[in-house]
Amino acid sequence: MFTGIVEDLGTVVGLENGADFARLSVDSPTVVTDRTAIGESIAVNGVCLTVTSVRGTAFTADVMHETLRRSSLGSLRRGDHVDVERAMPADGRFSGHIVSGHIDGTGVVTSITRDGIAVVYTIRAPYALMRFIAEKGSIAVEGISLTVTHAGRDTFGVSIIPHTAAHTVLDERRIGDVVNLETDPIAKYTARLLEMPANGGTDDVTAGTAGDAGTGAITADFLAAHGF
Incomplete structure (x- = not known):
């Protein structure tokens, strides 16, 4: 999890583009010199990536097809600046808001x-x-x-x-x-709960508790029947 508080303005120093993947190297002295380890999560322009190697003050991460499709990382070039944030530690201070690093x-x-x-x-x-x-x-x-x-x-x-x-x-x-x-x-979770009926939309009693006749919709009749 991240907070959206950018720690460093990194620089793209390496970029390998494949047919459906990319390998990104970012120079980020502020982040890397503070004991960054392989396997840790780092957000680059808001995208959660896994560190696969560390060399000097730069880290490298693989970018899969889904990430390239959803984000702008595929358009990065050598020399571009990127926002960098490490995952929030369990005892860290929550200064921003809940950020997953999963770009919509x-x-x-x-x-x-x-x-x-x-x-x-x-x-x-x-x-x-x-x-x-x-x-x-x-x-x-x-x-x-x-x-x-x-x-x-x-x-x-x-x-x-x-x-x-x-x-x-x-x-x-x-x-x-x-x-x-x-x-x-x-x-996002609220919208998903409202649009998805309980038990796959069957007509039993449990399905109806999610909304109107198992549709998952919150209606005036549903609210009135439950004391609202």
Whole structure:
């Protein structure tokens, strides 16, 4: 598990692209020199990867096809900067929000505007992701824990303070750039519970407890029948 608090701005120093995989090497002195071991989890631009080797101040990780399909890691090039965060230790301080490192998909930056000391990024995302994004809720953009400033049907906004801009990749993003998105896991699990009927939608008593006639839908009749 991660918190979305970026520890280091790493640099891509090696990249091997196969037909359905990639091998990524990132130079990250702040992270690697603090006893990073093979097998540990590190988030790169919000994507949870497993360290397969460590050499000097750089670590290497394999990127499978599913990850390439869901994220923007496949478009990285040597010299690109990436946000780096190690997995949260059991006794660590929870400074951001719950971030799994399992990217839901990507969005596209549609506008960048200044608001006092802050910079506001508007990002377009698919409806399948937007339904989990709420104003004043949390979202991870490129692995950065951020607060949603506004949310519409197909776009949402985040506001970046100068410190975040200086220590993450967002300051390098421009209109039209693709960014990795991870929505609030609580919203995803809630939606899944509501859409999936109990016991596969059978018509027995247990199935009906999940909603209306085993459909999993929460209706006014269901709520009234259960004292709401």
